[in-house]
Structure formats: structure tokens, C-alpha cells
Amino acid sequence: AQKITQTQPGMFVQEKEAVTLDCTYDTSDPSYGLFWYKQPSSGEMIFLIYQGSYDQQNATEGRYSLNFQKARKSANLVISASQLGDSAMYFCAIENNAGNMLTFGGGTRLMVKP
């Protein structure tokens, strides 16, 4: 079985500063993928970034980057230059080796202060 742990239920960050959201995972699959999604108060899940377990480099997408440490089984999301619109719930998820099922963590609520 796969498991995702997000240990920070809520976080504050000052506008324009960087913030790191933690994610650790557990899986017995040799190949897997890790996703981060953002969920604003509207409820829709918005894809942010993806990291494959065999990717040599850490994934980056604009202001989002993923600090992937395979040996430690961690996949932390780094948001640079926080904006007020970044205030939302953030979920880390792992996909099964068939690529058709996501297991989510409990989420982190990020609040950006002006």
C-alpha cells in the first residue's frame, strides 16, 4: 500500500517570500510518480508539478520546484516569491505503478500574508 504524509496542517508565509511544503511517502513500487495539486476555496484541484521516481533532475514549473530526495522518500514543494493568490490547500499525491490511481496526503493549508 502507498502512503503520503504531510506534517504541516497549516502554514503562514509573507508575500514575496519562499515557502517549503513538506511531503514524505511510502511505497513498495520500484517505479512511481509524485504530484502536487493546489485546491483553492472553490474546490477544484489544480495540477502544479510532477516528479517521476527515475527522473534525474528535480522538477520545476515556473515558481514551483520539487525538492526530491529519493533515499529519504521526500518530495517537498518549494514555492518561490509567494503571492496572495497562492493561499490555498496543497496536496501531495503518489500514483500507483499502473498510473491510474492517486493516493493523497492530508494536505497543507498555506496562507500568504500581505
Next chain:
Amino acid sequence: KAGVTQTPRYLIKTRGQQVTLSCSPISGHRSVSWYQQTPGQGLQFLFEYFSETQRNKGNFPGRFSGRQFSNSRSEMNVSTLELGDSALYLCASSLVLAGGLGNEQFFGPGTRLTVL
């Protein structure tokens, strides 16, 4: 390109009733997954359909069922509703890539079900 659509957006039912939720995936996407989100249990996988076949199923009772049509549209049904079924039900579609991994799932806005 239109995104994933879900209908209805809001639904109120009473215990014992049944409900059907609908999901239309992004054009060309053949995989549709369903998730339940509650404050207590978080986001949980319900099931996934690909080419009208259920490929994967989460740990939910048989009251939860689904199907997929030839145009990839999917429905999920919950029979004999319980108070604990109150949740946001999210549908996601993906373009299945060769090799299995890295299939970004595009989520719809969800259907918020309230059971009284």
C-alpha cells in the same frame, strides 16, 4: 479545449435515497477517476474507468458504483445514502500515456453532496 465538467454541482438528498453524479472528461481522455473528499477522511480514491472497464477500485462499500460510456463520459451512483456520504465528489480525467506513469489527472469542479 473544454475542461472536465461535473453535474450537478450541488445536491441535497435524504438518508436512504440514491444519487447519480455525472462526469464529462476532456475530449480525447479515456480514463476517468472518481475521488471522495471529506474533512475527516480527506481525499480518497473511489474507482477508475478506462474504455468502459473498471480498472481499479478503492476501499468503498458496494453502495458506491460507477460506469463509463463509449464516449468516455462517466457516472457514479451511491445507493442507500448515509449521512457519512456527505462529501465533495471529484472526477478526474487523464490521457493515458504509454508506460503507465506520469498521467496528469485533470480534475473537475466537483459535486458537493449533502445528505440530510
